[in-house]
Amino acid sequence: MKEIKITLPDGSKASHQGGITVHEVIASWRPDILFSIVAAKVNHVPVDLSHPLGEDVSLDVIDIESREGLGILRHSMSHVMAQAVKEIFKDIQVAIGPSTEDGFYYDFEHNGGFTLEDIEKIESRMREIAAADYPFQRKDVSRDEAVSLFKERGESYKVELLNDLPEDVGTVSLYSQGGYLDLCRGPHIYRTGMIKTFKLLNAAGAYWRGNEKNKMLQRIYGTGFATEEALAEYLQLIEESKKRDHRRLGKELDLFQMNEEAGPGLVIFHHKGTVLREIIEEWEKKEHLKRGYKMVMGPQILKVDLWKKSGHFDHYRDNMYFTEVEGQSYGVKPMNCLAHMLIYKANIHSYRDLPVRYFELGTVMRHEKTGVLHGLMRVRQFTQDDAHIICTPEQLNAEIRAIADFVAYAMDVFGFDYEVELSTRPKKSIGSDESWEMATTALGEALKDKDIAYEINEGDGAFYGPKIDFKLKDILKRKWQCATIQCDFTLPERFDLSYIGVDGQKHRPVMLHRVILGAIERFMGVLIEHYGGAFPVWLSPVQGILLTVTDRHIPYAEAVYSQLIDAGVRAETDFRNEKLGYKIREAQMMKIPYMLVIGDREVESGQISPRERNGKNLGIVGVGDFIDLIREKCTQLK
RNA sequence: GCCGAUGUAGCUCAGCCGGUAGAGCAACUGAUUCGUAAUCAGUAGGUCAGCGGUUCAAUUCCGCUCAUCGGCUCCA
Numbered sequence A: 001m002k003e004i005k006i007t008l009p010d011g012s013k014a015s016h017q018g019g020i021t022v023h024e025v026i027a028s029w030r031p032d033i034l035f036s037i038v039a040a041k042v043n044h045v046p047v048d049l050s051h052p053l054g055e056d057v058s059l060d061v062i063d064i065e066s067r068e069g070l071g072i073l074r075h076s077m078s079h080v081m082a083q084a085v086k087e088i089f090k091d092i093q094v095a096i097g098p099s100t101e102d103g104f105y106y107d108f109e110h111n112g113g114f115t116l117e118d119i120e121k122i123e124s125r126m127r128e129i130a131a132a133d134y135p136f137q138r139k140d141v142s143r144d145e146a147v148s149l150f151k152e153r154g155e156s157y158k159v160e161l162l163n164d165l166p167e168d169v170g171t172v173s174l175y176s177q178g179g180y181l182d183l184c185r186g187p188h189i190y191r192t193g194m195i196k197t198f199k200l201l202n203a204a205g206a207y208w209r210g211n212e213k214n215k216m217l218q219r220i221y222g223t224g225f226a227t228e229e230a231l232a233e234y235l236q237l238i239e240e241s242k243k244r245d246h247r248r249l250g251k252e253l254d255l256f257q258m259n260e261e262a263g264p265g266l267v268i269f270h271h272k273g274t275v276l277r278e279i280i281e282e283w284e285k286k287e288h289l290k291r292g293y294k295m296v297m298g299p300q301i302l303k304v305d306l307w308k309k310s311g312h313f314d315h316y317r318d319n320m321y322f323t324e325v326e327g328q329s330y331g332v333k334p335m336n337c338l339a340h341m342l343i344y345k346a347n348i349h350s351y352r353d354l355p356v357r358y359f360e361l362g363t364v365m366r367h368e369k370t371g372v373l374h375g376l377m378r379v380r381q382f383t384q385d386d387a388h389i390i391c392t393p394e395q396l397n398a399e400i401r402a403i404a405d406f407v408a409y410a411m412d413v414f415g416f417d418y419e420v421e422l423s424t425r426p427k428k429s430i431g432s433d434e435s436w437e438m439a440t441t442a443l444g445e446a447l448k449d450k451d452i453a454y455e456i457n458e459g460d461g462a463f464y465g466p467k468i469d470f471k472l473k474d475i476l477k478r479k480w481q482c483a484t485i486q487c488d489f490t491l492p493e494r495f496d497l498s499y500i501g502v503d504g505q506k507h508r509p510v511m512l513h514r515v516i517l518g519a520i521e522r523f524m525g526v527l528i529e530h531y532g533g534a535f536p537v538w539l540s541p542v543q544g545i546l547l548t549v550t551d552r553h554i555p556y557a558e559a560v561y562s563q564l565i566d567a568g569v570r571a572e573t574d575f576r577n578e579k580l581g582y583k584i585r586e587a588q589m590m591k592i593p594y595m596l597v598i599g600d601r602e603v604e605s606g607q608i609s610p611r612e613r614n615g616k617n618l619g620i621v622g623v624g625d626f627i628d629l630i631r632e633k634c635t636q637l638k
Numbered sequence B: 001g002c003c004g005a006u007g008u009a010g011c012u013c014a015g016c017c018g019g020u021a022g023a024g025c026a027a028c029u030g031a032u033u034c035g036u037a038a039u040c041a042g043u044a045g046g047u048c049a050g051c052g053g054u055u056c057a058a059u060u061c062c063g064c065u066c067a068u069c070g071g072c073u074c075c076a
Helices: A022-029 A031-036 A067-088 A116-132 A143-152 A156-163 A228-244 A246-252 A271-290 A304-310 A312-319 A337-345 A393-414 A433-449 A490-494 A520-531 A551-566 A580-589 A600-605 A623-635
Strands: A003-007 A013-017 A037-042 A045-047 A057-063 A103-109 A137-142 A171-177 A180-183 A197-207 A216-225 A256-258 A267-269 A301-303 A322-325 A328-332 A356-365 A381-391 A417-423 A455-457 A467-473 A479-488 A510-519 A544-548 A571-574 A594-598 A609-612
Touching: A013 A022, A022 A031, A022 A037, A022 A057, A031 A037, A031 A057, A037 A067, A057 A067, A067 A103, A067 A116, A067 A171, A067 A180, A067 A216, A103 A197, A116 A197, A137 A143, A143 A156, A143 A171, A143 A180, A156 A180, A197 A228, A216 A228, A228 A246, A228 A520, A246 A256, A246 A520, A267 A271, A271 A356, A271 A381, A271 A393, A271 A510, A271 A520, A301 A304, A304 A312, A304 A328, A304 A337, A304 A490, A337 A356, A337 A381, A381 A393, A381 A520, A393 A417, A393 A433, A393 A467, A393 A479, A393 A510, A417 A433, A433 A467, A433 A479, A479 A490, A479 A520, A490 A510, A510 A520, A544 A551, A544 A580, A551 A571, A551 A594, A551 A600, A551 A623, A571 A580, A580 A594, A594 A600, A594 A623
Parallel strands: A003 A057, A417 A455, A544 A571, A544 A594
Antiparallel strands: A003 A013, A037 A045, A037 A057, A103 A216, A137 A171, A171 A180, A197 A216, A256 A267, A301 A328, A322 A328, A356 A381, A381 A510, A417 A467, A467 A479, A479 A510, A594 A609
């Protein structure tokens, strides 16, 4: 074998015999780091540590703690899980098992699913496999060879995957460890012994290849990390998000309920939830009026013929509710646009009138499938902060930019970070290529003009036009789609909207559908989780609660209470015959921003002692000063 | 809609191999009048999600329905 030169990660060069493996190279270079290296890159291409080197190359290592390394580790864990499952259960087929953003899974065909006990068994078998320290071995074979190999083993899903590979695929790679063989691109970790910290989380159904027409497989989710601390931290994060779950907080803070008797996906707002919603909606109205929107209101039901005219009946009938009135069929609105069309058509419009911006806090009903309902996030009746902007094609860019500014402002007010996506034409869509091109360009140009970074979401647009989605990120880095801007050239067509141009001729306007917060219900759900129920003062349903030390302080506390209420402070009282500590504890759990303690000192001085939610005591202050403080926070949206 | 799990007091939960149910908190009553995260005692509270079946007997076993939870698919 010839001598080869290897450029090491630190830039130094080493000479070795050709045929040496990556693992051996690293072992001779830095044996001290070998334990934390999961794979390597040869000339920037990821490879296994067992990969032999035959010529001069540059070598990089992939650390177990890196994002890439963790992905490889987890992917290997999924193979080990598959091995464990195959060993424990008979008549089971493996399908597909990748790593994900924060863990891994593997899909199996297994009748009846996995129980918790099964998962425990699988997990302990995995630990045995890890401890046995089997090497991961790669073998490149022809596709035909692989097909017959998996056919022989009765693995029809693998055969299907192989058959779907392109004709000119050449060889495919197989990986085996401890007698378990899998089709896999790799790379994998060197030996199963590197697997130390993992946990299987849950089992769930998943369609083969993500298509609901296919068979449902059984998926087991797990996660793994480089260290125990990282796993503990992750599990801690899951616990934390459970505490912040808006369904739980909604109950605890008495904001809303979902009621089995009332029906699924239907929110019943309690008083405090209603106050929160009202605050948000008032803010919305004010902000929209400032930006030249005209408030309008449409009816809840409109004749079916109108939904046919708009195209909704053809496309979304299955998700709509219908009712009959005096022999006439009506559709319950799933969107607010129709009435807005009719409002536009009630008058002749000059180019001087454009753009018109119709805004409605429109309540819509959509028949969502039962399995998708989820607290406030996915419901069957919700209210959108919906607007339709009808303008000339030339005005499109400025309008989109203005909406982007509006979204940026709103996200800042509520404390969210967000990402932007541009979704292009889907397979099932209507309209000419020309108009799609025009609309997609308009959206993209506006984002570029505003220097907003965005990702293209190919084929994910609405059926009538492309859209910009704003995905906000909450404090736990989970993404939620709220704001969206959708370009529509179909509805103006179908409703024959027009404006009179400078030339005195009729022209076709274009239309934008857009929401800022999206569905108020969903936004509230996100907001509740984002703040963990501890809302800032301006949003808090209850801003302060008066806590008396003993019964003799009640008359003074009552006087303070009416002062606060008169000043518009959202105050409550707790005059019960309980110890102060007890009342504070309760107010704390209700996450009320200010607890106002009233005892002898306060009565004598004619003042109050506010205690902040975080435990900080503000000392004795005048009632007027406290009112000013609350007002200040409300105007500053703090 | 699909796969799996779950449904017991207002809330959180216990209840073994079938013999009609228990705890803590909350509520109510009484005592206590108390200074920054739980005062003590007592009382009351349940068609064990609903319907049907098996059984001498069902909260418990079986079936169906409804709802919820975790996913998958979907989200105009």
